[in-house]
Amino acid sequence: MVKAVRIHEAGGPEVMKYEDVDIGDPAAGEIKIKNSFIGLNYIDTYHRSGLYPVPLPATLGLEGAGVVTAVGDGVTEFKVGDRVCYGAGPLGAYAEERLIPWDRVVKLPDSISEETAAAMMLQGMTVEYLIRRTYQVQEGDTVLFHAAAGGVGLLACQWLKQLGATVIGTVGSEAKAELAKAHGADHIIYYNEEDVATKVKDITDGKGVPVVYDGVGASTFDGSLDSLAPRGMMVSYGNASGPVPPFDAGILAAKGSLFFTRPTLMTYVASRADLVTSTNSLFEAIEKGLEVNVMQNYALSDIQQAHIDLESRKTTGSTVIIP
Template identity: 65%
Template sequence: MTHAIRIHQTGGPEVLRWEEVDVPAPAAGEARVRHHAVGLNFIDTYHRTGLYPLPLPAGIGLEGAGVVEAVGEGVTEVKIGDRVAYAGGPVGAYAEVRNIPSHRLLKLPDTIGFNTAAAMMLQGLTAAYLLRKTYRVQPGDAVLIHAAAGGVGLIACQWAKALGATVIGTVGSEAKAVLARAHGCDHVINYSTENFSQRVREITGGEGVPVVYDGVGKDTFMGSLDSLRPLGMLVTYGNASGPVPPFDLLLLSQKGSLFVTRPTIMHYTAKRADLEALGGELFGVVPSGQVRIEVNQTYPLADAAQAHRDLEARKTTGSTILLP
């Protein structure tokens, strides 16, 4: 028997249970992967609390890296022995071994290890679609990236800098400001002590930025709109501070005919060709050194509850992995 984290009800970290599970032979179109490392992401807490409902009981986790142990009928994307990684679902990554649709798996280059892969797939593919698809960053753009010292933030700041952007990042502490500066931020704003939208206006000579990447949600939403230049785009891709409350769409016209989008990795990687293209971009910038993946915390997979507590208390920086 193998083990996995399961939830039988929604709630706090205490609902995460380490249980024995049976992993059957992979069905047609599936591969069985033995994890070497599993990624921790804020969306996992949304599934645990029920903000993003799952049919219960359920596994949890959207990201992992390991080796293919078996394949089902009709599988052509991978073979037994391949080093692979994935992100974006279906849920169930908090497991020693699991079956997963083979079309979700990407083969890992030899230059990327399992820990790095598990730390970067969801956050890295998120940064890839944000910067290369949702709003395609161009040289000379000024961009605002919230939670610049978080997992997505550290990757996105480095990547945006490599693309030739002026990177403005927000953080919640001086320690995180130091981290953000070391990862591509030209300007760092501590939103616990400064009005970030006013600072963005000062930095941009009153113009505002063409895009804001906001994974914080409720606490930063209105300030993000106030940071945009006319026709700018607010990309709200997470709810770390809670979901954005309803607002009057007329505000968008009043503030400059603004755009707001709420993207998800699932839609941007739904087609195999799009997943491979974004994966190819990510697998290019990491080995080249343009983007460094910071694995700043590791926990035993069985201690996932403590990892969730630390993540929600904003005690973590960079990426966190769980080790089976």
């Protein structure tokens, strides 16, 4: 038996239960991992709340890093003792040990710690597909990235600077502004105090930006669209303030023949080849100086408090859970 955090119904942080589970031995094509660290991500709150429904009961969590303790039949890519990491599911990371299909896991380079890996995989691969494949940012582009002091935001600011982009970041406080600027944001907008679109137009001499990356959702939707240049792309990849409500697609035409997309990491790394490409790109960015900031850690038994702090925007950077 191992300790794990499971939900038996959707709801608030209180529905998460720290309990004993029997995970058994790996089946064919699976490996068993003893988690050293587990990543905390906003999508975890969507699975918990029911916004993204999952079969129940469920062990939450998509991301972690640790050591292989057993391999199932047919697995040749991994052996007991390998340091590994994963960041795109399937669910089950909130546990001392877990089973997972081998093709959802990659080996961890010697230069990267397990704590860093658990803090960066989901967020880092998210940044990779957003800025390299959803809209391929080019040197000289000016982009708007919401929640620039969050885990995804801090990685994005740095990676965008590696690509030669100018970064406009939105934040909610002076402390978060300083953090975003320290990680590469060129311009800061306080989304609670300033009109985002007006500020973006001021910064870009009225042109707007070719792409907006919006993980906030409902509260920033209108400002994001109004910040775009004609034929710009609105990339809506999260719902921190609630989901974007239904809208008339004609608004995209009226505001300048805009593009709107709602991508997910799971689609962009669905194949083994895409997963490996994404992680290799992330590891390369780390080697070039991309820093992963683990700003908070919680014990697995304190997972309820971790979700409360995450949803109340008390956290910055990345957060890890210690089994």
